[in-house]
Amino acid sequence: MQDVYAQLVSYVLGVWRHRWLALGMAWVLALTGWAYVWQMPESYVATARMHVDTNSVLRPLMRGLTVTPDINQRIQMMSQTLLSRPNLERLARMTDLDLGATTEGQKEALIKRMQQSIGLSGSRGNASLYSIEVTDPDRETARRVAQALITVFIENSMSDKREDSSGAQSFLQQQIADSERRLVEAERRLALFKQENVDVLPGGGGDYYSRLQETRGALQQAQLQLREVENRRRELQRQIEGEDPVFIAGGSSGMAQSPLDARVQSLQMQMDGLLARYTAKHPEVVRLRGLIEELEAERQADYARMREQPGASFGGLASSPVYQGMRSMLAQTEAEAAELRVRVGEYERRAEELVGKVNQIPEVEAELKQLNRDYDVIARQHQQMLERRESARLSGDVESTGGEVTFRVIDPPFVPQKPSKPNKLLLNAGVLVVALGAGVGIALLLALVHPIVTDARMLAHSTGLPLLGTVTWNKSPEEKRSSVWRLAGFTVCGGALLIAFAGVLVAPGIAA
Numbered sequence: 345m346q347d348v349y350a351q352l353v354s355y356v357l358g359v360w361r362h363r364w365l366a367l368g369m370a371w372v373l374a375l376t377g378w379a380y381v382w383q384m385p386e387s388y389v390a391t392a393r394m395h396v397d398t399n400s401v402l403r404p405l406m407r408g409l410t411v412t413p414d415i416n417q418r419i420q421m422m423s424q425t426l427l428s429r430p431n432l433e434r435l436a437r438m439t440d441l442d443l444g445a446t447t448e449g450q451k452e453a454l455i456k457r458m459q460q461s462i463g464l465s466g467s468r469g470n471a472s473l474y475s476i477e478v479t480d481p482d483r484e485t486a487r488r489v490a491q492a493l494i495t496v497f498i499e500n501s502m503s504d505k506r507e508d509s510s511g512a513q514s515f516l517q518q519q520i521a522d523s524e525r526r527l528v529e530a531e532r533r534l535a536l537f538k539q540e541n542v543d544v545l546p547g548g549g550g551d552y553y554s555r556l557q558e559t560r561g562a563l564q565q566a567q568l569q570l571r572e573v574e575n576r577r578r579e580l581q582r583q584i585e586g587e588d589p590v591f592i593a594g595g596s597s598g599m600a601q602s603p604l605d606a607r608v609q610s611l612q613m614q615m616d617g618l619l620a621r622y623t624a625k626h627p628e629v630v631r632l633r634g635l636i637e638e639l640e641a642e643r644q645a646d647y648a649r650m651r652e653q654p655g656a657s658f659g660g661l662a663s664s665p666v667y668q669g670m671r672s673m674l675a676q677t678e679a680e681a682a683e684l685r686v687r688v689g690e691y692e693r694r695a696e697e698l699v700g701k702v703n704q705i706p707e708v709e710a711e712l713k714q715l716n717r718d719y720d721v722i723a724r725q726h727q728q729m730l731e732r733r734e735s736a737r738l739s740g741d742v743e744s745t746g747g748e749v750t751f752r753v754i755d756p757p758f759v760p761q762k763p764s765k766p767n768k769l770l771l772n773a774g775v776l777v778v779a780l781g782a783g784v785g786i787a788l789l790l791a792l793v794h795p796i797v798t799d800a801r802m803l804a805h806s807t808g809l810p811l812l813g814t815v816t817w818n819k820s821p822e823e824k825r826s827s828v829w830r831l832a833g834f835t836v837c838g839g840a841l842l843i844a845f846a847g848v849l850v851a852p853g854i855a856a
Contacts, residue, residue: 358791366783377775386763390486490757563691
């Protein structure tokens, strides 16, 4: 730490040794810099602030439909186009700046100067707040250019907003037509799918399982009716096949009923009544069936004995009304049985078809849900766009009647009485700092190039020899007075530099 401190002291002493050179360098650089700043041309800056409603017609219409664009995009694009060549030429005409530009070169120089002198910036805290700056050597010209710039700004923005509104209407109309086409296509797909899978779709005429149950119930009913008809047909067939010819002796034909026939018919009627209440294995039914069989056997034996009698003639069954009635009933029963067999076959086919589609039900239901979901989404979007189109129309009507204020000048163009650029106070102070720094730097450089020994430590370090002691130099009175005068002269010259700096700062105000 002692070495560092000693080194710093040696640097300070080296600079102090060349203090007059440093002060002279500072004077030269300061005077040169102040003279340059003094001759710099001054200019006035006209400033204005305005509030711009950046919520265009397009933004509320597109909310939730697509990715919302940057709310400042339209204003930024308009700000860039505001400084285009046509707009700058318009500004020059509005402010009469073009009167002094008669040649093409002068006009080109005027346009470039206006591009450099006009600035348009937005506020970081408020995206709707914009500032306008116009720099010009003439105070009144700066104000007129700023006012004309505000006028052009508002006119261009209103024009762009009307174009945005028209573009939003066209865009929505195109999107509505596209969504309507997609909606019709979704309806067509849904209707076609329902037609192809009507037998397994839920709702409507009942779901799959209820239709399967109804089909199976109808099949069982048809099968039961078929069995009943088949039983009736077999009974008629048996009775017809068991019907024997009735003969009358002497060649006359006719019908004769024996007592056995009456008993058989009576027992048969009793057994039919019991069968309606009991099964075929009921004891009473079994007993009656046995009696009927015995009587039938006895009747057949009587018929056989009668056939063996000579001279007997038989009347054909064809002429028997009972036989003909039974044949008619048999034909009707067979037709009914055939009809029921067809019905049973159709119900069996339907039941087998429904059972075969049981694995398709989850897939059909899932696809139906997907189609319904797609249709609902498209229909909802279509309805929303219809509402937005109406909102766009109403918004355009409000703008056309001037019911919405989108631009407001917060601060009108203002130009200070004194020039705003350049900031000569800051520049002159910077010149002084640079001049003093350059003088100190030159003195330090000379001290490093031509070092001297200022204390015993440096001497021992430079020679590498042991130091036995030091001898103090006592100045004479004349030398002390000379040192005081030199210090006073340096102080006066340094103070004069500061006084000159103060004069440079005060002089512009006095001149104004």
